[in-house]
Amino acid sequence: MPLPPPTTTVRASLNAIARHSALNAFVSVAPESHLLAKAAAAEARIAAGSPLSDLDGRLIAIKDNICTPSPLRTTCASKILGNYTSPISATVVDRLEAAGMITLGKTNMDEFGMGSHSVFSSHGAVKNPHDSDLSTGGSSGGSAAAVAAGICDLALGTDTGGSIRLPSAYCSITGFKPSYGLLSRWGVVAYANSLDTVGILSRNWRDARSLFSLLSAAPDTLDPTSIPRPNPKIRSSSTLRIGIPVDYNLHELDDRVRSAWIRTLESLSNAGHEIIPISLPNTKHALAAYYVLAPAEASSNLARYDGLRYGLRSEQDRVNGTLFAGTRGEGFGEEVKKRILLGAFSLSAGKMDNYFIQAQKIRKMVQDDFTAVFGRDEGDASQVDVLIAPTSPSPPPKIAEVADAHGTDGYVADVLTTPASLAGIPSISLPVEKGVGMQVMAQWGGEEVLWKVAEGLEEAGGIYQLETSE
Structure with a gap:
């Protein structure tokens, strides 16, 4: 079915933002005149048969920790950045706009990406489009809500430990975290540099594939972690060897999630794919290691927010002549403060060996687990092509429950999402029923096999289809 003209899409999306304002999905929206001018230009190019790309004229929402130029702000959903407007735009934003895509606005999120339910925001919590009492997931909750509500078909998010995949599962859409290094992080506000990954939220996996191809076409010289897209060896077979990590079958796994996992595997088995139980024994240590490493990096990255150069400057610091104690106390939310303290503690002289260094060793063990099951070359008899497991141990919880959660x-x-993040491997969360997603993981650089699984699952009727009105 052909897409409607871009100007029609812009007007419909602006109406949808107003209609779904209670979702609190957007922090800022581009002016209507700006959007319509961009849409008219795209419409003219398409009519003339000279579109800039296959995505020319398509609308996209951008998570609020990815820098965009005026008129859009970049606040990271934090009071400390307030009405901050970035003087630069991120490489991924430049590339999508060079391809003719239209940036609709900036989406709400957990402050600086620190959260799993999009409740830790200075702009207020994001609501799930399917049930406002339920968590939308985090930290890319605004992007997920915007896509799930039909405001736009595509959104950019960031995934440090599951921040794209979790909200995608809760909102019944597709969430894709590519291999670390394949999408530029230049212009992305850092939370944990060694883990942060730009990714894509979409209403279908084909749109995610198209946008990934566009954004990963060439490495970015501005990002020292940017790597050319590889061509890993994948077995030349019409069927796949699908690994089932038995360590992901947690006692706490919700019955509905476990049943959906079984149905997914059955549909792929019926299509001729081989199902192979495998072990990732260090999975049980991954979450603890992640919550040492990520706060440690965050405590260093967030040291720059002192109100002296940009952002909030506390009146207390102005009046009393203090340097930045008041500014950081007022500017950061409670969850961010907690993680800064956790990170500073694990990096302190007396604790670093027992926490940060040990967590780095665990990270290497997790990476080795994945290397062992994916094999090192095409002829490795132990090789599996992909792993399939639930994205979350449960369907979306109630916002009231997660907002009142104590401690850790x-x-x-x-x-279930942090292991792939620690290993830097690609993972895509596909909706298999409302509120439940299955994540497919591959070796580093193995994005192509993820699309193959998505297509096979779609053909088997195993992907949940959102209605346009949802």
């Missing part, structure tokens, strides 16, 4: 209770939603 709010972190358990990430238990």
Whole structure:
């Protein structure tokens, strides 16, 4: 079915933002005149048969920690950045706009990406489009809500430990975290540099594939971690060897999620794919290691927010002549403060060996687990092509429950997503029923096999289809 003209899409999306304002999905929206001018230009190019790309004229929402130029702000959903407007735009934003895509606005999120339910935002919590009492997931909750509500077909998010995949599962859409290094992080506000990954949220996996191809076409010289897209060896077979990590079959796994996992595997088995139980024994340590490493990096990255150069400057610091104690106390939310303290503690002289260094060793063990099951070359008899497991141990919980979680209770939603993040491997969450996603993981650089699984699952009727009105 042909897409409607871009100007029609812009008007419909602006109406949808107003209609779904209670979702609190957007932090800022581009002016209507700006959007319509961009849409008219795209419409003219398409009519003339000279579109800039296959995505020319398509609307996209951008997570609020990815820098965009005026008129859009970049606040990271934090009071400390307030009305900050970035003087630069991220490489991924430049590339999508060079391809003719239209940036609709910036989406709400957990402050600086620190959260699993999009409740830790200075702009207020994001609501799930399917049930406003339920968590939308985090930290890319605004992007997920915008896509799930039909405001736009595509959105950019960031995934540090599951921040794209978890909200995608909760909102019944596709969430794709590519291999670390394949999408530029230049212009992305850092949370944890060695883990942060730009990714894509979409209403279908084909749109995610198209946008990934566009954004990963060439490495970015501005990003020292940017790597050319590889061509890994994948077995030349019409059927796949699908690994089932038995360590992901947690006792705490919700019955509905476990049943959906079984149905997914059955549909792929019926299509001729081989199902192979495998072990990733260090999975049980991944969550703890992640919550040492990510806060440690965050405590260093967030040291720059002192109100002296940009952002909030506390009146207390102005009046009393203090340097930045008041500014950071007022500017950061409670969850961010907690993670800064956790990170500073694990990096302190007396604790670094027992926490940060040990967590790095665990990370290497997790990476080795994945290397062992994917094999090192095409002829490795132990090789599996992909792994399939639930994205989250449960369907979306109630917002009231997660907002009142104590200590580290709010972190358990990430238990199944952090291993792939620690290993830097690609993972895509596909909706298999409302509120339940299955993540497909491949070796580093193995994105192509993820699309193959998505297509096979779609053909088998195993992907949940959102209605346009949802």
